[in-house]
Amino acid sequence: MDYGKYKYEKSKKKHGQAHAHHGKTKEIRLRPKTGEHDIGFKVKQAKGFLQHKDKVQVSVIFRGREMAHVEEGRRVMENVVQELLEFGKLESTPQQLGKRMICTLAPK
Secondary structure (H helix, E strand, O other), X not given: OOHHHXXXXXXXXXXXXXXXXXXXXXXXXXXXXXXHHHHHHHHHHHHHHHHOOOEEEEEEXXXXXXXXXXXXXXXXXXXXXXXXXXXXXXXXXXXXXXXXXXXXXXXX
16 A cells, blocks of 8 residues: 555545635736726626635726826726625725725625
């Protein structure tokens, strides 16, 4: 009998599931001027992350003069969060950190 194989099987049984999926944090990055189709694609990716029990951090990044139009970025953030709320719950509300607006969603 292969002793290495025996030890491996024994360790698998001891831990229950072989490799349980531990939630990682995935990020989707957007800009205030990101197009509707591109936002839809990112939302679809984020839904997949949430269904796989990963946390999702939504970031809206402002560059240059976009800082003068923070409300545009907030609107993008609100739309994305609304679409994702059926797959996850809000962990931290959208907040402005310098040139970034960040919000975190956890899987349900």
